[in-house]
Amino acid sequence: MQKEENKEFTLSILTENKSGLLNRITIIFTRRKINIEAINVSETEVHGVSRFTIVVRSTHEKAVKVVKQIRKIIEVLGAFLYEEDEVHYQEIALYKLPTKMLTSSNQIENLVRSSGARVLTVGEEYTIIEKTGHSHEILSLLEQLKPFDVQEFIKSGRIAISKSKRQTVSFLEEMEALSLVS
Amino acid sequence: METATEISKPEKINQFEGTEISGAQAIILSLINEGVDTVFGYPGGAIMPVYDALYDFQDTFKHYLVRHEQGAVHAAQGYARVSGKPGVCLATSGPGATNLITGIADAQIDSTPVVCITGQVFAPLLGTDAFQETDVVGISMPVTKWNYQITDASEIPEVIAKAFYIAKSGRPGPVLIDITKDAQVSKFIYEYKKCINIRSYQPKPVIKPKEVLAAASLINEAKKPYIVFGQGVIIADAQKELLSFAEKAQIPAASTLLGLSAFPPDHPLYVGYLGMHGNYGPNIKTNECDVLIAVGMRFDDRVTGDLTRYAKQAKVIHIEIDEAEIDKNVKTDVSIHADAKEALQALTEHIKPNMHAEWLQEFRECEKIEYEKITKKEKFPESGxxxxxxxxxxxxxxxxxxxxxxxxxxxxxxxxxxxxxxxxxxxxxxxxxxxxxxxxxxxxxxxxxxxxxxxxxxxxxxxxxxxxxxxxxxxxxxxxxxxxxxxxxxxxxxxxxxxxxxxxxxxxxxxxxxxxxxxxxxxxxxxxxxxxxxxxxxxxxxxxxxxxxxxxxxxxxEKEENVFPMIPTGESVSNILLG
Structure with a gap:
C-alpha cells in the first residue's frame, strides 16, 4: 500500500460552551499520536456556542477519521475538515525588542512597513511589534528581526473562516431538527 | 419502615414532585423516574447520602451490594445486555470510582448502556487532594460516551435524564455522573422531565433511500453475497428483519462474537461464527464472496485478520449506525448509515427473491472439513x-x-x-x-x-x-x-x-x-x-x-488443549489453521 503524505489540515469544530470539552477533543488526537500544531477556542456570534480551530499535520484519511470521532462527542454540534484553500485564516504574533534597537537605525521601521506589521507599543525599555498573517510570513519576520535582539516572541493559533456559505445559526437549526428524529 | 408498600410506584414518586428534597433523594427518584428498579453498588464516604436515601426506597428499588466495584459495573453490563435497558451502578469517590473504569471501558467498546453514579468529595475540596478524591471525570473521559460532574443539587434531575437518554440511544454506551457530597445533601425543589433531545446529538440517522437502492442493486447482481452481522442487530432488535432479509435472497449469514444469538443457529442459512477462532467456512469465504454485507458490526481486527488481505475481491456494503465506523477499518463501496432495523426493512423491500444454493453448498463443504478435522474430536472425544x-x-x-x-x-x-x-x-x-x-x-x-x-x-x-x-x-x-x-x-x-x-x-x-x-x-x-x-x-x-x-x-x-481453527495474528482470514 502506498503511504499517503502528511498535509496540513484545519479542523473547525462547533460546540456547546461546556467545560471539559477541550479535554474530550484533544484526547482523540493523543490516543492516535497526532500532534496538534495549533489550537484556538472562542465564542462564536451565537451566544453559548464555541468554535475550536485546530491545525494538524496528518494524512487525509487519518484526518477524516479523527473528525468523525470528534462528531461523536455529545456536545459537539459539528466538525468540519478543511484543506488550506478552503478557508480564510490568520494568525497573530507579538515580538518584543529593546527600544534602543529601534532608535539606533531605521532598519526595523522598514521591516515593519514592508511586512505589513505595526508597532503596538513603545516603552522606555522595550517595543512590541504586532503582525497578523499566515504562519510563514510571521516566522519570516521573526528571522529578519532576530539580528535586532528579539527578547520574546509569541504567536497565536490559527483562526479560520470557511469559504462555504453556511451560517452558524441555520446550521444550529438544522442540528436541532435532526436531534428530534426518533 | 414508615413508607407503606401499598403506595404504588408512580404515586410514590409523584408525591415528591414540586417539593423540597435533598440531592441524594433526587438521585433515587430520578432513577425511579427512568424505570430503574435494580442497581449494583458499594457504599463509601462520598456516596453515603445516596445510600441513606436508598434506605427509604427498599420496597421499590433493589440495591445489590457487590464485593468490589468492578463487580458492580460488570453486573450492570450483564443486566443491560440481557434486558436491553441501561444497567446502573453506584460507587464512592476515589478507589470506588477508579475500580469502575475497567467495566466502563468494556461497556464502551461493546456498546453497552450503563449509567455509573459516583460520589465525589465536597465541591470546595475539589483539586485539593482530599481524602478519596480522584478526578474520575478526567480518568473516565476516554472510555465514556458522556460524563458530567454535578456540584449543584438542582442539576441532578436534568443530568440524570440526559445520562439515560445518551446511554441507551444511538450506539449505546456507558455514561458516568460524578456528584459531589454537598450536592447530595443540599435541598432544592424537585421536578423531573425526561430528556427527549439534545441539539448537538443525533442518535438516529435519517436513512437515505439512495444508499438503500445502491446496496440493493449490488445485492441483486451478486452471485456470492454474504452477510456478516454483529451486535448491532441485537441492539436494534432487528433479529427478525435480518432473518427476512437473508431468507428473501437466500444469503448465507455468519455472526461475529457479539452477534451470536441474533440468528437461529439451526437455520439453513446460518453458516457459523467469524474471527480468530471462528468457523472455517465463514472465515475463508470472506475472501471468496462477491458482495459482503456487514450489518451492525465494526470489522474488529479479530474478525478481519490482515486488512490488506481482507475481502479485497468483494464489494462491501456496511450497515452501521455509528458513522465513525464506516470506512474506519474496511473501505466500503456502499454504506447505509442507519439503524440496523430500519436499514434491513428498507433493503428487504428492494432486493429480489433469489437463490444461491451452490454458494451455500460451499459453506456446507467447509463445515464437513471442519467437522472431520476439529469439531468431532472436540465435541465427542472417546478417550483422554x-x-x-x-x-x-x-x-x-x-x-x-x-x-x-x-x-x-x-x-x-x-x-x-x-x-x-x-x-x-x-x-x-x-x-x-x-x-x-x-x-x-x-x-x-x-x-x-x-x-x-x-x-x-x-x-x-x-x-x-x-x-x-x-x-x-x-x-x-x-x-x-x-x-x-x-x-x-x-x-x-x-x-x-x-x-x-x-x-x-x-x-x-x-x-x-x-x-x-x-x-x-x-x-x-x-x-x-x-x-x-x-x-x-x-x-x-x-x-x-x-x-x-x-x-x-x-x-x-485437558491441560494443554488448543483452540482451533485459528487465524494467527497478522494473517489473512484465508490462512486459517485447522490444527
Whole structure:
C-alpha cells in the first residue's frame, strides 16, 4: 500500500460552551499520536456556542477519521475538515525588542512597513511589534528581526473562516431538527 | 419502615414532585423516574447520602451490594445486555470510582448502556487532594460516551435524564455522573422531565433511500453475497428483519462474537461464527464472496485478520449506525448509515427473491472439513481427559440452547462461542472488545437479574474466576440462582496456547496452582461439585441444572488443549489453521 503524505489540515469544530470539552477533543488526537500544531477556542456570534480551530499535520484519511470521532462527542454540534484553500485564516504574533534597537537605525521601521506589521507599543525599555498573517510570513519576520535582539516572541493559533456559505445559526437549526428524529 | 408498600410506584414518586428534597433523594427518584428498579453498588464516604436515601426506597428499588466495584459495573453490563435497558451502578469517590473504569471501558467498546453514579468529595475540596478524591471525570473521559460532574443539587434531575437518554440511544454506551457530597445533601425543589433531545446529538440517522437502492442493486447482481452481522442487530432488535432479509435472497449469514444469538443457529442459512477462532467456512469465504454485507458490526481486527488481505475481491456494503465506523477499518463501496432495523426493512423491500444454493453448498463443504478435522474430536472425544468443547456441547444439549450464557475471556470463551447453540434472544453475554478477565461472574449476576425466569450459566476459566471470585459473596447473600461452570486446565490457557505456538513453548507465568474451588463455594454455602471423569459429566451437568439455586461446578479439562481453527495474528482470514 502506498503511504499517503502528511498535509496540513484545519479542523473547525462547533460546540456547546461546556467545560471539559477541550479535554474530550484533544484526547482523540493523543490516543492516535497526532500532534496538534495549533489550537484556538472562542465564542462564536451565537451566544453559548464555541468554535475550536485546530491545525494538524496528518494524512487525509487519518484526518477524516479523527473528525468523525470528534462528531461523536455529545456536545459537539459539528466538525468540519478543511484543506488550506478552503478557508480564510490568520494568525497573530507579538515580538518584543529593546527600544534602543529601534532608535539606533531605521532598519526595523522598514521591516515593519514592508511586512505589513505595526508597532503596538513603545516603552522606555522595550517595543512590541504586532503582525497578523499566515504562519510563514510571521516566522519570516521573526528571522529578519532576530539580528535586532528579539527578547520574546509569541504567536497565536490559527483562526479560520470557511469559504462555504453556511451560517452558524441555520446550521444550529438544522442540528436541532435532526436531534428530534426518533 | 414508615413508607407503606401499598403506595404504588408512580404515586410514590409523584408525591415528591414540586417539593423540597435533598440531592441524594433526587438521585433515587430520578432513577425511579427512568424505570430503574435494580442497581449494583458499594457504599463509601462520598456516596453515603445516596445510600441513606436508598434506605427509604427498599420496597421499590433493589440495591445489590457487590464485593468490589468492578463487580458492580460488570453486573450492570450483564443486566443491560440481557434486558436491553441501561444497567446502573453506584460507587464512592476515589478507589470506588477508579475500580469502575475497567467495566466502563468494556461497556464502551461493546456498546453497552450503563449509567455509573459516583460520589465525589465536597465541591470546595475539589483539586485539593482530599481524602478519596480522584478526578474520575478526567480518568473516565476516554472510555465514556458522556460524563458530567454535578456540584449543584438542582442539576441532578436534568443530568440524570440526559445520562439515560445518551446511554441507551444511538450506539449505546456507558455514561458516568460524578456528584459531589454537598450536592447530595443540599435541598432544592424537585421536578423531573425526561430528556427527549439534545441539539448537538443525533442518535438516529435519517436513512437515505439512495444508499438503500445502491446496496440493493449490488445485492441483486451478486452471485456470492454474504452477510456478516454483529451486535448491532441485537441492539436494534432487528433479529427478525435480518432473518427476512437473508431468507428473501437466500444469503448465507455468519455472526461475529457479539452477534451470536441474533440468528437461529439451526437455520439453513446460518453458516457459523467469524474471527480468530471462528468457523472455517465463514472465515475463508470472506475472501471468496462477491458482495459482503456487514450489518451492525465494526470489522474488529479479530474478525478481519490482515486488512490488506481482507475481502479485497468483494464489494462491501456496511450497515452501521455509528458513522465513525464506516470506512474506519474496511473501505466500503456502499454504506447505509442507519439503524440496523430500519436499514434491513428498507433493503428487504428492494432486493429480489433469489437463490444461491451452490454458494451455500460451499459453506456446507467447509463445515464437513471442519467437522472431520476439529469439531468431532472436540465435541465427542472417546478417550483422554474431558475437553472443554464436550462440556459446552453437553450444556447446549441439556438446555436445548435456551440458556443465557455468560463467558469470561480466553479459551473457554472461544470454545463456548463455537459450540453452544445460542437459540434464545440476547443470550450471549461476553466481554468482546476489551477482553476483560473477571467479567463473567459479576456479569452473570446482572444477567440473571436482567430478566425473570431465564436460566443463566456462567462458563469461566480457572484464571478468570479468580479475578472476581469474591462475587460469590453477592450470589450467596441474595441467593441468585446462577450456574457457574469452571473449565479448569490449571493454566491461563489462551496465553499458554500462544506460548506454545509462537513463543517456542516457553510457558512463562501461565501455569496456575489453584485452590479447591468447591471448598470456596462451600464457604459461601453454594452447592458445588468437581467433575474429573467423562462418565460423570452429563449426569452432573443435569443435576446442576435441576438444582434450585446457585451452583458451582468445576470440570477438570485437558491441560494443554488448543483452540482451533485459528487465524494467527497478522494473517489473512484465508490462512486459517485447522490444527
Amino acid at each position: 481427559q474431558i475437553k472443554m468443547a464436550e462440556v459446552v456441547e453437553q450444556l447446549s444439549s441439556i438446555t436445548d440452547g435456551n440458556a443465557v450464557i455468560v463467558t469470561d475471556v480466553g479459551q473457554h470463551q472461544m470454545v463456548t462461542s463455537r459450540y453452544y447453540q445460542f437459540k434464545s434472544r440476547r443470550s450471549n453475554i461476553t466481554s468482546g472488545g476489551l477482553g476483560t478477565m473477571g467479567f463473567a461472574l459479576p456479569a452473570a449476576i446482572g444477567a440473571r437479574l436482567g430478566e425473570d425466569d431465564r436460566e443463566v450459566i456462567a462458563i469461566i476459566g480457572d484464571g478468570g474466576i479468580q479475578m472476581s471470585i469474591q462475587e460469590l459473596g453477592t450470589i450467596f447473600q441474595y441467593n441468585i440462582p446462577v450456574k457457574i461452570v469452571i473449565l479448569n486446565n490449571n493454566f491461563l490457557g489462551m496465553v499458554r496456547q500462544w506460548q506454545q505456538l509462537f513463543f517456542a513453548k516457553r510457558y512463562s507465568s501461565t501455569e496456575m496452582t489453584n485452590p479447591d474451588f468447591i471448598k470456596i463455594a462451600e464457604g459461601y454455602s453454594i452447592k458445588g461439585k468437581k467433575v474429573t471423569e467423562r462418565e460423570d459429566l452429563r449426569g452432573s451437568l443435569e443435576a446442576m441444572m435441576e438444582h434450585n439455586g446457585p451452583y458451582l461446578m468445576e470440570v477438570e479439562v
